[in-house]
Amino acid sequence: MQLKQENILIVDDDINILELLQRHLQSWNYHTYKAVSVKEAVQILRDTKIDLLVTDLKMPEIDGFELIKFVSEHYPKLPKLVVTGYPSVQDSLAAIKSGVVEYLTKPFTKNELKKAIDKSMSTHTSATTDTAFAEVGAETKKSKAYSEIIGNSEKIREVIQIIERVKDNKATIFIKGESGTGKELVARAIHYQGKFSRAPFIAVNCGGIPENLLEAELFGYTKGAFTGAEKNRHGFFQAANGGTIFLDEIGNASTAVQSRLLRVLQEKEVVKVGSQKAEKVDIRIIAATNSDLKEMIKKETFREDLYYRLTVVEIEVAPLRERKADINLLVDKFLFKYGVEYKDGFVKISPEASAILERYDWPGNIRELENVIQRAVIMCDKIINVKHLPDSLKLNLEFPEDSLLPLKEMEKRYIQKVLRVTNNNKTKAAEILGIDRKTIRLKLSE
Template sequence: MQLNKENILIVDDDINILELLQRHLQSWNYHTYKAVSVKEAVQILRDTHIDLLITDLKMPEIDGTELINFVSEHYPQLPKLIVTGYPSVQDSLAAIKSGVVDYLTKPFTKIELKAAINKSFVNDDGSAATNRKESQSSSNTQHKPYGEIIGNSDKINSVIQIIERVKDNKATIFIKGESGTGKELVARAIHYQGKFSRAPFIAVNCGGIPENLLESELFGYTKGAFTGADKNRDGFFQAANGGTIFLDEIGNASTAVQSRLLRVLQEKEVVKVGAQKPDKIDVRVIAATNSDLKEMIKKGTFREDLYYRLTVVEVDVAPLRERKEDIPLLIEKFLFKYGVEFKDRFIKITPEATAILQRYDWPGNIRELENIIQRAVIMCDKVVEVAHLPEALKYAIDFPEDGLLSLKEMEKIHIRKVLSAMENNKTKAAQILGIDRKTLRSKLED
């Protein structure tokens, strides 16, 4: 599915409206950025190419009218669309004067929203707007890797299109997907394919660091902050300054870490453990998890305000079972990698073995596929065949369970099974069955 070229920024302090608008826009294949305050919106506008602003008017601290005025002066070519639950003649007149394309009153219909967006993307002469930033991904993703990302499916191409949009700005990005789908590869592609590629990239597995150490490891600490802190030390955030920090398994972060992370995203500053003075930082935050954060919010184990700060841009990495057309390309990659590593040669694979790998649903995703190819390369000589694949992947007959049997019939079946496994060696079979050889002989005669 091809994404539209336009980037749309939605600004509203009402999370329900924000999500509703995002769902509508994504159903029309637009790429969206979200902000819950004018301050966040201005930051996104400064860092990102935006093609349409959709904003509420009544918001705490700074209202949407201020944002409209700011955009009118700083980004005069940017179309503006207002959605409000508190319509007034005065606001309507002010909106018209500031060049707002349309003014929707909540609740509005999906059809009304679509009409207003279509109106926003039409020039004064009635032709479609052409000054949008062109996507480069469609011509670049055919049959070649994007960074370390392998695949040519629609699911992967959609991910690459989003990467192309966000790689050159520092908007906060949230990557979701099952374990083993390659979320870190997506984070690395965002960093290394963009203009900040020479800056640091720091990957942190929040689930791999003990909870009592994660706070000091992320934000650093001062001398004497706790037992064993014999000197000042920078954390991962300071190490990533100017570049990108990737927080994998963010759902494992404690409440204390979540509070500090919220401050980093809001204020662009870090306070070391034991310190009073904050340090300003310039870091792009990419977070990822295979946990259901919305369910964690309901249970009170993850902060709702942090969730919405992290999900300015969302990237959904599909499981391998939903993009099986990418499996041959991944097989080719892993055959080359482990063939050179283990055999010093290029290893091939039979069509029959490939067909079996494409048929399997891969609950462990790409990580499971890589492990199986690695094992197959070790077990084969020059060509991976069906015999080199695990039995669990091969076709199996699902025999119905036996009916209810008497104890005597069950005993017969078990004795035969043990004898067969011991190649009819009665002494060994008797040892496994826990009886002497004479008793076994008597049972066999019966």
Template sequence: MKNNRHKILLVDDSADTLEILERNLDQAGYHVQTSQTVENAIKKLIAEPFDLVITDLKMPKSSGLDLIKYVRENIDDMEIMMITGYPCISGAVQAIKDGAEDYLVKPFTDEELLSAVHKVMDKLMRSRKLHCTEISKESYGIIGESKEITKVFRWIEKAASTSVNVLISGESGTGKELVARAIHYNSDRRSAPFVPVNCTAIPDNLIESELFGHVKGAFTGANSNRTGFFKMADGGTIFLDEIGDASMNLQGKLLRVIQNKEILMLGSSRVHKIDTRIIAATHKDLPELVKKGLFREDLFYRINIVDILIPALHERQSDILILLPFFVEKLSKEMQKKPIMFSDKAIQILTNYKWPGNVRELENLIQKLVVIKDGDTIDVSDLPEVMRSSFNISSDENKTLIQVEREHIYNVLNSVDGNKTKAAKILNIDRKTLREKLKSSYRL
């Protein structure tokens, strides 16, 4: 237990009790802080995360029940234990009803306290593990659990275990660069650089210098030596982004370096062997470009050893449901706003929309909504007109039971201004069940 650094906040108006409990828990390896009032405890809870709060029930100003109420309404993923000095059990019963995990009646022994605390911590750890597997719909920083994206994960694994060239295709904003980085950082080249090169951004007259480098004086303006991208990525990976837009000139140069695995710096006569892995990406249909004579067939075959196609976002609706809460959480934290929620109809629209800009577009929209709506529930009217008009909301007769339940939950929540305790009372379910239902429907 010594290495256990779970954090506990002890709240009791008696300094003596605090001292005894603190010593006991500290010796058991817990990291303990103390507060003599509920108000001070709340300040500490706002300032840093704790795993468990152990609070006295009866205190001169606010009571332990007020603290439970605050925690249940504002903090997830933390447990509460109540201590009561009264043989009368009703306060403890109320505490449990309000969301305390356990209670202890004074006087209790050190062993009784520790055993209760260990039990609560065990439960917390188990639920966190469960939560982890629940949200581990993510690999390599790529969020998704659809069978389409799972296939992409398998390809990343395969590609990472070899050094063959890879072509990644997919619409704009589908995560091509994320996938390229995932392959590099999971391959045994990870300690050498990943060098992204945008093929559309190299002026034709600078191609050789940019790709292969130049020595000082190679041409007017070459005031010093310059290492080219291929040399920079030696031992690592070069990421040729937008390869479908590469000029014929660039295509020719790329083909040569890929075939020969050597480079010649401009102005130098020494050939350097290089060991650079190539990952290319495009939002264009390369075979089609080859057919039209706009892309060299020989280059296409060189880069297309493994080809990974990332499906458009609207083809994997289940990922939208996971990306939504992921971005809400990430962006509201980043921008210090309250997390937003979505009405059922808004969700319907978001999952059915075609998303021309894919994940990037989704992320941008959430960012805007998080800033503007700061904690509100997003309804249809809050969504861009282009989304609303592209979707016909299904009529009531076609709703599933789950949809009706969700909508009812959201209506009740709205009617009590988002107060989950009140909503749970109206719905006649406990707060935990309500929280689980909200989590499982939108994971928010």
């Protein structure tokens, strides 16, 4: 009788149970793979296409629950069957919640195992379509937005309260926060929500302009001030007169620019490069950085007097990991934005994928979240599932360091791995190992 196409991975630290399960499964003509630890199981999953996972829960070092979580995120369509000798209501509920199809308690009959295997394999067939996932987007969620700022967390409400206090005056404002947290959105909200919204808003990335040009770009220059200055030209400060200038990454400004900026703050006037004449400006300055300016002051790379002039009002924008309550609202915004752009309609997201987004710490903050959603929208049809998310977001199992083993044991394990990858084809295994079939037979007999 021909073997079936399905590959079943059995994971249990009890060798006797492994052998028993393998005999039963082989009697029903399934391909089987065995692992005595979660680490070995993960290696098999990465090397081999598996159609069903059969695992124990209680195992040393890393238990079966961690394996189930890992499989649920990295191989979401792979059905899971738990076989355990330590049954409990809590374990049963936790396993089912993690996506386990069947739950068998040791000892079990061959017939009970067959029914559980058949049910699990039938679930595998029915779970191959995207419609198997619930659609979170089917529920209408009310998005909380202030200007372009999305969120309803305590951290965001604090930011909005400060914006309401400062939006109608021209006090100097300093915004600090990690890269990608939305500092420019806060600056724009201050300007456009206030009474000066009809005046110019000029955003300048001080880190994106070469140091030798930043001074001229900010303050303007006169004809002949330097090579290439063929006429008088206003800078960003004159362009923003009457409104707001936003100086992003102010920590990158040179000492010369810092000195000129201090004069603007103190005297409310600008002197062009190559000129002695001061020009009055009526302007609100908002500065921002992700650098530690206090540390830069200690190293004498940033002026202390300028720091205190800039920080009349401070606003700290929290990183996304500290405002996870806002993640779903931000996801909705990006789903709509990129759904319309790429799919001509709203794209939904499954609960499992949504849970991974909420759990992740987002070192790149909102910018990283937006990139992930943009890519997922492109890769999906109408529903974002776990498979559309990058592996870096998913559960990563940390295994203990391997103890130092004798060379013969290392050789044995490597031969077993090669045989596993080649489906026990000794000719192919011998080719990979660089030995002949006679040698591999000898080593197997040992």
